[in-house]
Amino acid sequence: xxxxxxxxxxxxxxxxxxxxxxxxxxxxxxxxxxxxxxxxxxxxxxxxxxxxxxxxxxxxxxxxxxxxxxxxxxxxxxxxxxxxxxxxxxxxxxxxxxxxxxxxxxxxxxxxxxxxxxxxxxxxxxxxxxxxxxxxxxxxxxxxxxxxxxxxxxxxxxxxxxxxxxxxxxxxxxxxxxxxxxxxxxxxxxxxxxxxxxxxxxxxxxxxxxxxxxxxxxxxxxxxxxxxxxxxxxxxxxxxxxxxxxxxxxxxx
Amino acid sequence: xxxxxxxxxxxxxxxxxxxxxxxxxxxxxxxxxxxxxxxxxxxxxxxxxxxxxxxxxxxxxxxxxxxxxxxxxxxxxxxxxxxxxxxxxxxxxxxxxxxxxxxxxxxxxxxxxxxxxxxxxxxxxxxxxxxxxxxxxxxxxxxxxxxxxxxxxxxxxxxxxxxxxxx
Numbered sequence: 001x002x003x004x005x006x007x008x009x010x011x012x013x014x015x016x017x018x019x020x021x022x023x024x025x026x027x028x029x030x031x032x033x034x035x036x037x038x039x040x041x042x043x044x045x046x047x048x049x050x051x052x053x054x055x056x057x058x059x060x061x062x063x064x065x066x067x068x069x070x071x072x073x074x075x076x077x078x079x080x081x082x083x084x085x086x087x088x089x090x091x092x093x094x095x096x097x098x099x100x101x102x103x104x105x106x107x108x109x110x111x112x113x114x115x116x117x118x119x120x121x122x123x124x125x126x127x128x129x130x131x132x133x134x135x136x137x138x139x140x141x142x143x144x145x146x147x148x149x150x151x152x153x154x155x156x157x158x159x160x161x162x163x164x165x166x167x168x169x170x171x172x173x174x175x176x177x178x179x180x181x182x183x184x185x186x187x188x189x190x191x192x193x194x195x196x197x198x199x200x201x202x203x204x205x206x207x208x209x210x211x212x213x214x215x216x217x218x219x220x221x222x223x224x225x226x227x228x229x230x231x232x233x234x235x236x237x238x239x240x241x242x243x244x245x246x247x248x249x250x251x252x253x
Numbered sequence: 254x255x256x257x258x259x260x261x262x263x264x265x266x267x268x269x270x271x272x273x274x275x276x277x278x279x280x281x282x283x284x285x286x287x288x289x290x291x292x293x294x295x296x297x298x299x300x301x302x303x304x305x306x307x308x309x310x311x312x313x314x315x316x317x318x319x320x321x322x323x324x325x326x327x328x329x330x331x332x333x334x335x336x337x338x339x340x341x342x343x344x345x346x347x348x349x350x351x352x353x354x355x356x357x358x359x360x361x362x363x364x365x366x367x368x369x370x371x372x373x374x375x376x377x378x379x380x381x382x383x384x385x386x387x388x389x390x391x392x393x394x395x396x397x398x399x400x401x402x403x404x405x406x407x408x409x410x411x412x413x414x415x416x417x418x419x420x
């Protein structure tokens with residue numbers, strides 16, 4: 001594999017892993033939603049994310065040995081090989097906690113895909129253009145709920161503010177870069193993530209203001225996702241998600 | 254007109270593809286939905302159908318691929334290849350007025366405005382009830398029975414209905 005292909009492979013895994021892990025987390029809400037409508041909404045968003053993950057994994061397989069499939073990448077890699085951001089692997093908590101996690105990630109994905117829609121790589125460009133249409137709705141969904149919860153009861157406000165404070169330390173990880181980014185930025189395949197930090201934060205501030213909740217202060221940050229260093233939660237997700245393929249290798253529907 | 258060593262022509266293939274119905278919206282087919290981007294006869298008379306996905310995770314896409322292959326083979330195709338294209342990304346802007354009328358008749362409010370125009374995509378414009386045509390409606394959930402639809406309620410006729418979102 002030449003260096004550009006190697007970087008593209010790693011970059012696709014990062015995009016795919018973020019979508020897969022967040023999609024898997026959201027799927028945990030299936031039949032647990034606070035209302036039937038929300039149960040459907042959360043699982044529909046999950047479906048979009050897992051669909052996007054599948055597309056990025058499929059593109060990643062074009063850089064691997066011929067017999068590697070998207071399923072192999074999803075089900076047969078271990079924790080240290082996953083390069084998703086630590087935010088997406090955090091537990092769902094209560095509904096407000098899930099909404100906050102969705103909002104912080106959807107806002108990031110919206111800006112990232114907007115930029116990647118101009119990628120010099122045709123497949124990245126196509127997948128980002130398609131993904132952006134879906135992410136726009138995810139952003140609308142989570143921001144509207146956030147505003148509702150912030151302006152709701154004392155309890156709902158307390159819960160959404162707690163979620164913001166608790167999850168804030170994981171957000172910096174989304175903007176971490178390494179040599180993969182450096183190489184792909186040079187070829188206009190991707191962008192310098194620091195360029196979308198301010199637009200991301202502006203969106204967050206704007207919605208928090210309407211929701212009357214406070215922006216948490218930058219005290220500490222937990223990073224490491226793109227190096228494969230995760231919080232304890234990822235291993236547990238993988239145990240559940242990969243069980244069948246690990247216990248019965250090659251099992252098919 | 255291109256003729257295969259069997260009897261299928263490109264036109265025949267388009268005709269057959271018109272028979273494949275979206276399971277979630279059983280009044281419109283995959284051609285009307287804009288999912289079929291191209292049909293051509295490739296090497297060794299293999300029929301190459303180019304599809305574009307509607308939503309990334311739409312489970313119906315897998316069903317369509319199998320249905321297309323089965324239907325074309327039943328009608329005499331020797332080999333069928335399904336190719337996926339991503340650009341241009343699928344859009345509800347491609348639905349014809351006739352297709353939108355079919356959706357409405359079925360009870361699904363068709364997309365209002367153009368997805369390519371952010372003014373429509375994020376507008377809070379009232380969605381018109383497909384049953385009683387009232388605009389006295391409200392959003393219940395941004396995600397309805399499938400990812401492509403939102404759930405609305407009409408305060409005039411009191412019915413809930415699906416809205417096919419701008420995409």
